[in-house]
Amino acid sequence: MLKINRVHHIAIICSDYERSKHFYTQILGFKIVREVYRAERKSYKLDLDVNNVYQIELFSFPEPGQRPSRPEAAGLRHLAFEVDNIDEAVALITADGIFVEPIRIDEFTGKKFTFFADPDGLPIEFYEK
Structure with missing residues (x-):
């Protein structure tokens, strides 16, 4: 294997x-x-x-070609980064003017997570450790 x-x-x-x-x-x-x-x-x-x-x-x-990047589009769904404290991470990037979706709770793990986008709309997730 x-x-x-x-x-x-x-x-x-x-x-x-x-x-x-x-x-x-x-x-x-x-x-x-x-x-x-x-x-x-x-x-x-x-x-x-x-x-x-x-x-x-x-x-x-x-002139790179466009690609759908919504979380539910076919292909790469999103890029996720683990953070120690999601509230602190969100506060830091929103201070730089980044729009962040409301924090949610993973129904299976009970962990906090949220999404935002990079400058090209690539979905990025913060997932709390």
Whole structure:
């Protein structure tokens, strides 16, 4: 049987590189590992560290195609980040002007969770530890 160790990275293509870079580094607080400009592709690639465990690769391309990103659309449903205290996490990002849905309770685990969107509308979830 195939043995998969862990998720290595999550790749996101953004429509406005500087706006998304600000969102993921300044609002969500991910640390930049490396940033490169690939002239032949007219594309930036930004590697972001997620708590020394995972990595997000943020890409820019000229005129990327649109994709449905509602939580119930076919394909990737959402990107979820675990937080220690959801009320504190929500307070921090709403202070930066990010709209966050009301906090809900997972009916199976009893844990708090909520959704918001990145600059391109990618659904992001905070799920309390």
